[in-house]
Amino acid sequence: MTERNNLYPIFLKTAQLNVLIVGGGNVAEEKLTFLTKSSPDAKVTIVSPMFREGTSALAQQYNVTLISDTYDKKHLNGHHLVIATTDNPKVNVQVYEDCRALDKLVNVADNPPYCDFYMGGIVTKGNVKVAISTNGKSPTTAKRLRQFFEEVIPEDIDEMVQNLNEYRKTIKGDFEQKVDKMNEITQELVEKNKKGKND
Numbered sequence: 001m002t003e004r005n006n007l008y009p010i011f012l013k014t015a016q017l018n019v020l021i022v023g024g025g026n027v028a029e030e031k032l033t034f035l036t037k038s039s040p041d042a043k044v045t046i047v048s049p050m051f052r053e054g055t056s057a058l059a060q061q062y063n064v065t066l067i068s069d070t071y072d073k074k075h076l077n078g079h080h081l082v083i084a085t086t087d088n089p090k091v092n093v094q095v096y097e098d099c100r101a102l103d104k105l106v107n108v109a110d111n112p113p114y115c116d117f118y119m120g121g122i123v124t125k126g127n128v129k130v131a132i133s134t135n136g137k138s139p140t141t142a143k144r145l146r147q148f149f150e151e152v153i154p155e156d157i158d159e160m161v162q163n164l165n166e167y168r169k170t171i172k173g174d175f176e177q178k179v180d181k182m183n184e185i186t187q188e189l190v191e192k193n194k195k196g197k198n199d
Contacts, residue, residue, distance in 0.1 A: 005135040007118070014042035018078055022071050022095050023085035024048025027109045029055045031083050031119065036062045038122050038129075047075045048086075073098045081117075084108045112136040121146035126158025 019035065019042055021028050029052050035042050036058060045065040046055065059066050067075065071091055076082060082104055084095040089111075096114040099106035108114035121132035121142035130149050132142045167185065171178045 003135075005133060007133055007135060009131055009133065011129065011131070012039075012081075014039040017043065017080040019044045019081045019083070020075060020079040021046040021083045021085060022048070022075070022091070023087070024051040024055055025085065025087060026052070027085040027087075028052075028083075029058070031085055031109065032058050032064065034119060034122075036064075038124065045075075045079065047071055071095060076102060076104060079104065082106045083119075084114075123149040123153060125153050125155060127161045128153065128157050 014035070021031055021044065024046060025048075028046060028048065032044065032046065032055060035044060040062060042062070044062070045067060046059065047067040047069055049068060049070050051059070051066055051068075056066065058064065069075070071086070071094070076098055082095060082099050084092040084106065086092055086095075092108045092111065093114065096106050096108050099116075105116045106114070107117055107119065112118075115136065118133060118136050120134070121139075123130040123132075123146055130153070132145045132149070134141045164182070164186070168178065168182060171181050173181070
């Protein structure tokens, strides 16, 4: 039987959540880069005895709070999501156990059994965002798929989203009627596109 990805994808409003990154090395910088690229308004704190120069620059650019300290359970206070990135497996497992005890979502970098969530590949074109997951099995595949979708999704897709949103506001009727009308309109767009390619 083929293995199946049972993860449930969600899009978090990180401007309304507090994210904690534990660690200040290469992996922490990579996670911070990923997070701020996707969500520049994310509320992020990093705790570590040291910070790379690039991490400090990103922190300044995106208003990230840096705490120069070794990890302690008290640092979890007020945070909703936690990402452990230290090069000390014992510390990372401790972060995981502390988070589980406090019902906080946690990701221990590069250690799937100690993750409540994964940070997959992301493509953003205006209001359109596509997230890619390989169930924690292959970050390289997620990266290649991200590159593929960045090429095939047109740059002007946001204009279509905005136009359809404005049109949706003008439709009368209940939810089901609105869905039917939007399906009818978008199906016409698909059919026109197919016809244009076949001509």
